[in-house]
Amino acid sequence: MKDGHQDLAQWFEAHSRPLALYARQWLDDHATADVVQEAFLKLLGQKRRPNNVRAWLFRTVRNAALNELRRRRTRIQHAQAIAVNRPEWFQQHLDDALDAQAAQEALKQLPPEQSELIVMRIWGHLTYEQMAEVAGEPLSTVHGRYVAAIESLRRKMVTPWESKTK
Amino acid sequence: MGIEDKMSSDLSAFETRLSKLAPAEALDGSMLMFRAGQAAGARTRRRWQMLTAAAVCLAAGTAMLSMIRPRTQIVERLVYVRHESLSPVPYRPVAAAADLEPVESLWRRGEVSEFSYFRLRQQVLEYGLSALPTSPAGSGGPQDTRRLMDELLHGGNVNGWQPI
Numbered sequence: 001m002k003d004g005h006q007d008l009a010q011w012f013e014a015h016s017r018p019l020a021l022y023a024r025q026w027l028d029d030h031a032t033a034d035v036v037q038e039a040f041l042k043l044l045g046q047k048r049r050p051n052n053v054r055a056w057l058f059r060t061v062r063n064a065a066l067n068e069l070r071r072r073r074t075r076i077q078h079a080q081a082i083a084v085n086r087p088e089w090f091q092q093h094l095d096d097a098l099d100a101q102a103a104q105e106a107l108k109q110l111p112p113e114q115s116e117l118i119v120m121r122i123w124g125h126l127t128y129e130q131m132a133e134v135a136g137e138p139l140s141t142v143h144g145r146y147v148a149a150i151e152s153l154r155r156k157m158v159t160p161w162e163s164k165t166k
Numbered sequence: 167m168g169i170e171d172k173m174s175s176d177l178s179a180f181e182t183r184l185s186k187l188a189p190a191e192a193l194d195g196s197m198l199m200f201r202a203g204q205a206a207g208a209r210t211r212r213r214w215q216m217l218t219a220a221a222v223c224l225a226a227g228t229a230m231l232s233m234i235r236p237r238t239q240i241v242e243r244l245v246y247v248r249h250e251s252l253s254p255v256p257y258r259p260v261a262a263a264a265d266l267e268p269v270e271s272l273w274r275r276g277e278v279s280e281f282s283y284f285r286l287r288q289q290v291l292e293y294g295l296s297a298l299p300t301s302p303a304g305s306g307g308p309q310d311t312r313r314l315m316d317e318l319l320h321g322g323n324v325n326g327w328q329p330i
Contacts, residue, residue, distance in 0.1 A: 008202055012195050020192030033193050040198055041205055090187045097183040122185045147173065154180045 008044050015054055016040075018123040019061050021089055025107075025115045026065045035064040055130040058120055062134060098157060106156040114149035121146060283318050 016036060023032040039060040043053065050056035089107070090100035107115045113135070120126045120134060132142040173181075289297045 005199065005202060009195070009199065012193070012198055016193050016195070016198075017189035017191060021189040024192075029192065036193055037198050037201060041201060044202055045205065045209075088190045091190050093188070097186055100187055103184065103187055118184075122181060123189055147177070150173075150177050150181060153184070154177065158180065 022119045023065045025112050026069050059134045117146045
């Protein structure tokens with residue numbers, strides 16, 4: 001691709017953080033960085049630019065993350081590794097309406113098939129159609145699963161009192 | 167009503183609050199750009215490596231072909247050819263030198279032409295070069311030479327020559 005390095009810098013600025021957050025649903029910090037980096041390099045090596053770069057990146061990261069997950073011997077070892085290595089998923093700001101650490105913990109408690117949809121939708125800004133394409137699921141399934149996930153997340157993060165006052 | 171709108175206001179508000187959280191930085195951009203440069207260099211290098219490998223394969227193939235190709239073998243065999251035998255040339259014995267009559271005696275007897283070599287030689291020896299006969303007007307040198315040779319070979323007279 002022509003002007004690939006300029007485009008790469010722009011894509012990196014726009015998508016690297018949501019992609020890293022997305023990959024963290026399955027991988028530890030080190031593997032996340034590798035997978036996301038490889039996705040950008042793979043994008044740079046494409047002869048034709050994908051129609052939707054963002055969706056393409058999410059799909060590539062997902063495939064790479066799941067492959068990496070399968071490559072590891074057991075999920076137990078992987079879970080132990082993640083427990084030891086606890087990177088911060090979000091940057092905490094004083095004016096944030098939600099607690100970053102609480103959001104991270106709540107996301108971790110969700111099943112991966114739900115948390116990945118939340119990341120794709122909230123921080124990746126993908127449409128439901130794109131989410132369905134990335135996840136390889138029907139559109140209605142993805143939508144229903146997303147609504148269930150966001151409700152579950154809200155229950156975990158927002159106290160009943162808080163939800164009434166907001 | 168589209169699928170995008172099927173959310174309660176509470177959930178939409180929660181989505182908005184959730185989206186305010188900024189994902190943490192997990193990657194080093196400079197490292198990515200470095201690796202992108204490396205990858206671009208590797209692509210160029212790979213192209214040259216492929217070209218070199220193709221040239222090496224071509225050279226090796228040519229060498230193998232030249233080694234495998236059978237060498238020219240020299241086969242020796244006897245070939246019998248039938249042919250009609252030529253009729254033998256009848257043997258004609260050559261007269262012995264001793265049996266030949268001396269030329270001078272022939273000349274003295276008048277059996278040799280006046281312009282024969284032996285006669286001319288005799289004249290030159292006796293009277294000098296001025297005794298040689300002159301060629302008639304209009305006759306060319308080569309023709310004279312030819313006549314002399316004819317005479318020498320056949321012993322005949324030559325027209326137009328006069329004895330001295």
